[in-house]
Amino acid sequence: xxxxxxxxxxxxxxxxxxxxxxxxxxxxxxxxxxxxxxxxxxxxxxxxxxxxxxxxxxxxxxxxxxxxxxxxxxxxxxxxxxxxxxxxxxxxxxxxxxxxxxxxxxxxxxxxxxxxxxxxxxxxxxxxxxxxxxxxxxxxxxxxxxxxxxxxxxxxxxxxxxxxxxxxxxxxxxxxxxxxxxxxxxxxxxxxxxxxxxxxxxxxxxxxxxxxxxxxxxxxxxxxxxxxxxxxxxxxxxxxxxxxxxxxxxxx
Numbered sequence: 001x002x003x004x005x006x007x008x009x010x011x012x013x014x015x016x017x018x019x020x021x022x023x024x025x026x027x028x029x030x031x032x033x034x035x036x037x038x039x040x041x042x043x044x045x046x047x048x049x050x051x052x053x054x055x056x057x058x059x060x061x062x063x064x065x066x067x068x069x070x071x072x073x074x075x076x077x078x079x080x081x082x083x084x085x086x087x088x089x090x091x092x093x094x095x096x097x098x099x100x101x102x103x104x105x106x107x108x109x110x111x112x113x114x115x116x117x118x119x120x121x122x123x124x125x126x127x128x129x130x131x132x133x134x135x136x137x138x139x140x141x142x143x144x145x146x147x148x149x150x151x152x153x154x155x156x157x158x159x160x161x162x163x164x165x166x167x168x169x170x171x172x173x174x175x176x177x178x179x180x181x182x183x184x185x186x187x188x189x190x191x192x193x194x195x196x197x198x199x200x201x202x203x204x205x206x207x208x209x210x211x212x213x214x215x216x217x218x219x220x221x222x223x224x225x226x227x228x229x230x231x232x233x234x235x236x237x238x239x240x241x242x243x244x245x246x247x248x249x250x251x252x
Contacts, residue, residue: 120160
């Protein structure tokens with residue numbers, strides 16, 4: 001007979017974590033041991049990044065839901081002149097440039113789930129002040145991409161964000177039914193053609209839905225997903241992404 005030790009171990013960890021919180025960071029470090037910074041591997045105490053690397057990470061904010069450019073004035077009243085698109089709002093936690101881009105690449109291509117946990121938590125913190133959605137959905141991956149990579153980075157992020165904000169999430173309501181070549185390097189129109197007919201969604205009638213993804217450049221993927229959600233009855237569609245790549249011609 002195999003004995004299940006999971007419950008006692010979880011109870012011990014909860015007790016230790018409670019004690020660490022009461023002790024503060026210095027006492028917790030002494031009790032549990034320090035963590036290595038995810039970027040430079042220096043001592044980071046109980047945080048994922050040391051203070052030096054934390055200062056280097058480029059923060060983002062509200063983006064234009066039409067062209068993914070940063071808004072000088074956050075929200076739908078921002079100064080961007082582009083036409084309205086399927087997304088009601090778009091928020092990024094970071095700019096996709098050094099050193100944040102290194103972390104995203106480690107997560108996506110090396111399967112570093114500790115980095116994914118940090119990125120998901122950071123995204124949740126970036127959107128925590130806003131209205132809570134009815135449902136969080138990850139940008140879906142094709143079956144072929146899942147076989148190649150072994151996991152869907154957006155699903156890992158969506159699960160973490162939903163847990164942090166205590167809102168429902170569902171990994172399978174939105175599906176990618178056709179494999180598409182990578183979007184990297186394609187102009188907006190080519191990206192839109194590349195994604196045409198690639199997604200299917202179950203009914204989300206009357207719901208305020210959030211789409212979670214790792215990186216956006218032009219917003220074409222999120223727009224294609226938003227159109228499917230609108231067709232499935234969503235009353236509002238918002239995009240939350242870890243990082244935003246500056247569009248051509250815009251300084252990071």
